Amino acid sequence: MxxxxxxxxxxxxxxxSEAxxxxxxxDWFVLKxxxxxxELTQVWNRLTGRGRTHGRSEAELREALTDETADLLGHVLLFARHNRLDLAAAIERKWRFRPG
Known part of the structure; x- marks a missing residue:
């Protein structure tokens, strides 16, 4: 999985990236x-009253938080792939369960 x-x-x-x-x-992988x-932190600050909401509703901010979390997950996986990191083995070792 x-x-x-x-x-x-x-x-x-x-x-x-090609488009x-x-x-x-x-460096691109870690910088991303x-x-x-x-970006996730910025949305979190807005959602928790630590930043300006720019007129966005709580529902809009929660959607943005979800989107930014998905972006972060994607870039963690890209970083791991580029650096040939075995995340499944690390999860099993560190979190003591087998993903999938």
Whole structure:
């Protein structure tokens, strides 16, 4: 399951980068993690009253929080794929369950 999801994110990311002329060098993967975490944090701050909502409703902010969480998950999987990290083994070792 995790491998399939990782590969689906890779396919989508590759198409996006090609369509937009982006170069996904080794630094790009970790920089995107930081960017997406920053965007998630920004929405979280808005949702919890620590930032301006720009007129967005709580429902809109929760949807944005969900979207940013999905982006972060995708970029974690892209980072792991690019660096040949075995997340399934690490989850089993660290969290003591087998994903899937």
């Amino acid at each position: 995790l491998d399939r999801l990782r590969d689906q994110f890779e396919e989508a990311s590759l198409k996006y 937009n002329g982006l170069t996904r060098d080794p 993690l930081h960017e997406e975490l920053g």
